[in-house]
Amino acid sequence: MLSPVLEATSPRLSRRAEPGAQNELDGLPLPRRGAAVAAILGAGVLVVLDGAIANVALPSIAEQLQTAPADAVWIVTAYQLAVVMFLLPASAVGESLGYRRVFAGGVALFTAASVLCALAPSLPWLVAARCLQGLGSAAVMPLGLALLRFTYPRRLLGQAIAWNALAIAGASAAGPAVGAGMLSVASWPWLFAVNLPVGALVLAACAGLPSPPGTGRRLDVGSIALNALMFAAFVLGSDGLPSSPWQGGALLVVAGGSMVLLVRREMPKAAPLIPLDLLRVRSFRVSVVASVCCFTGQMIGCLALPFYFQHELAMSVTATGLLMTPWPLAVMVAAPLSARLAKRVPTAWLCAAGGGCLAIGLALCAAWPLHGDPRVPLAIFTGLAGLGFGFFQTPNNQNMLLAAPKERSGAAGGAQGTARLTGLTLGSLLIGLLFALLPSLHAVHWGLTFAALAALAGGAVSLLRRQAGTAPGDAH
16 A cells, blocks of 8 residues: 555545546645645645754853853743744734745744854843844744645545644754754754754745746734734733732733634634634534644643653653653654544544543553652653544644635644644643642642543533534544
């Protein structure tokens, strides 16, 4: 049997697809499809790998720039803020001006900002450059998913989303090791400078991307400002709530008020900035809620488990890294398998099974007795959690994308990214509150319990799609 990649790029199989050869025309012809895939996956790996490497490099950067560790955290925070503030606006710009143009512009901005990061003589310069990187990433992440829909025929879209998930998981898993390896032979600016040749190659490949025409729709600057204020206040308020409850609470109130104003402003529009039109579709709405739940559980697990391994089980940093590695590796294994199963099994059942598997893995980590040597069973449990997340993510993203009209693919990609970031923020907020209120061991166990419940909720919510009669491979 041919692999998914060969199946997606084989002329013989493409000609065989359907009676009138019309369905196959919704994807790119070969060999252009290969160049488009290289651009989309290359850009995704570029931004994810850079983020993982930057996290590892924070201590080295703080030392060389002679800044406090608390201030150096802004190197990561500034990037995340820019992404979450401009994810939906970038999707709207892509729909208006054309996906390829804005996607390539995001890659170019990210690459240029990487050079500015490498040349940064001070922390404020570096933080500003990281903001620009975040703006570029905000265009790459949602529009890459939208462009996949115009690159592949519908029957291969699940495979494409799976390979995208596999590439992203691989970059996430390799990031810490790549960063540590580069820091062992070079100074931190080279971590960003290496993006220049890689970004140039990705930009060259962007010439092969599909180029569906933009709508030419005018952008509402007021709505973009409200959206940025809403997400900035939400992220900063969530981050500051444990240490400064009043200030964090005030920012969350600002976020809520901004959301109300934004929804009222966008409600009458046919293609609103916040995809309210798509959220009226039950299948899309269910997928968004399930995504928030499962990413919340994943984030809690990824934050709680390192504390559990190092503080409670007295494991080294190396041992902790090894115990966490099965998670992304299992995602890489599960993603293409779930895409194949989605052709035969309703996506609602796959997502429910994935959420349940993620919940079981997290619950076993919390409940496993500490006597003896727990490393082998804990590695199995983290792998089980990753396997569950991989089986959930690919069919859920496929369903979310196919539930939207093709001309709203950018908005669907933006909603997927926003759901992911919302879940990650909620997860970090919850584990931060638990660490502030409880002793470390109790915080970890309660955190993993809440993570398991969130993942279980994501799987249960996914079953609501089944009530509408979801067929294998369908979005509705």
